[in-house]
Amino acid sequence: MKAIDVQHLWFSYHQEEEEKMILQDLSFSCEQGESIAFIGPNGSGKSTLMKLLVALLEADKGKIFLLDKELKEDTVDFLRQHIGIVFQNPDNQFIGATVRDDIAFGLENRCIPHEEMEDIILKYAKEVGMETFLDKEPASLSGGQKQRVAIAGVLSMHPKILLMDEATAMLDPKGRKEIMALTKKMRSENKDMTILTVTHHMEEALLSDRIIVIYQGKVYMEGTPDEVFSHAEELKAIGLDLPFEKKWKEELKKAGFPIENTMTDEEAIEILCH
Amino acid sequence: MKALPIGRYTNYDTFLNRLDARFKLLAMILFMVVVFIHFGSRAMDFTFYGLLMVMVLVFMRIAHIRIRQLLRAIKPMWFMMIFLLIINVLVVQTGEAFYIGDFPIHYDALFNTLYTFVRLILMLAFSLILTATTKPMDLTYALEWYLHPLTFIKVPVHIIAMVISLALRFIPTLLEEADRFMKAQASRGVDFENGKLREKVRAIISLIIPLFVSAIQRSTDLADAMEVRGYDPNGKRTRYRIMHFAKRDVLSLFFLLAFFGGMLALSICGIDFYAFIL
Structure with a gap:
């Protein structure tokens, strides 16, 4: 079963000519349990794509299939039960007065009985390491902590598909590390959860099974992290950089060493030492 | 704060x-x-x-x-x-x-x-x-409880309560932001303390406009976040907080x-x- 299948998607915010549209004939698909990172320069349409996937926006042309069902007006409510999204701004998605209430918000909407909520809240707060902050208000939490609460809120609804729309963009390096570690943990614990990440940080993109580079509303490149990052020049041409661990190998290769950036650190160091 | x-x-x-x-x-x-x-x-x-x-x-x-x-x-x-x-x-x-x-x-x-x-x-x-x-939230719940009879004449009490609780939730966030805008404008030379009434009004406007723009942006984001988490203002919901x-x-x-x-x-x-x- 394909978790997501996007076919020939066109979208623009205002009525515009084809070549100016945000998404232009964009297609991709992904298997259940796969994790995909979307990278691309600003304004390439990555976040728009995420909003289309959760039906906050409606495509002009093209089809979206989630879990083999087409995303349409009469399937939205059903499909939204299986898809969760974490947005960029930690403050603007914190709905409850405290951590507890925020995790409960989604449960209340799902009509989970009151008696079961406490256990679920505790379970997912533990999952993201926020169990000691349950009664804290958002004002006294860091950005990374708020994002962890947002993730707990989404996880508590058992999504089959999890979207992270630049969830680390507004965080400090420490907060970003927290979220990256949590993403890793989620992937290893929920093997059949499909995770889509939109990011500007190449280190984050490295964590996923597959990378899709989006440029001017089209799929520009697609492949495993090693494949994608071996095209350093093409990426540079659209303003993207390599992650640090690829970058130093690339620089050494340019300097004439027999090193490829797909090598592991150890292999590269081995060659350097001889 | x-x-x-x-x-x-x-x-x-x-x-x-x-x-x-x-x-x-x-x-x-x-x-x-x-x-x-x-x-x-x-x-x-x-x-x-x-x-x-x-x-x-x-x-x-x-x-x-x-x-x-x-x-x-x-x-x-x-x-x-x-x-x-x-x-x-x-x-x-x-x-x-x-x-x-x-x-x-x-x-x-x-x-x-x-x-x-x-x-x-x-x-x-x-x-x-x-x-x-x-707690402000508890007061909101209390208010909702007292207003509950009004649901019989189709007053959307739970929506009003949700609006109040969201407003309360965002007071600290917006205060913090106002503080930041004030510092940003002061660093550009806006004087909030001295000057004639007209100058003061102008200074305040330079604070209020960005604050409004940001608040509207926040509310759209918030609406998106609530929608994808399954909030339906007219739908049935269970409650986490129950008062005894x-x-x-x-x-x-x-x-x-x-x-x-x-x-x-x-x-x-x-x-x-x-x-x-x-």
């Missing part, structure tokens, strides 16, 4: 904090009503105010509220009180009077002002105690009603204890 004018929730675990918010809201409303009760005589009235003041002080003591906080809340009222005094002196022309030069000052005028002053202090004190011992009346609430309610009823009875009968004594 600046404190809100009335008072902020202080996170102590006192008897008053533990009381049910619905009871506390009712209690505050009753106390505010009781403040306006008239008894048989002025002496009785002020004895009663004294009694209420003692109660206020006891509550404040229990809730860890300093007297200074109450004084700070009263401070902005001085000007109003003096104004009220002048109006009263000029308007009230009944009863006995004493003279400053040829100008008569009636005792009634002084007492009228004093009544208003004492009532205002008491009401401020009660609301201070309520807000210091009750405890034994202490029932007992307190009994005492409150007894007190309120007693005072009301005294007032209606117009009994004046001092008339017996003297």
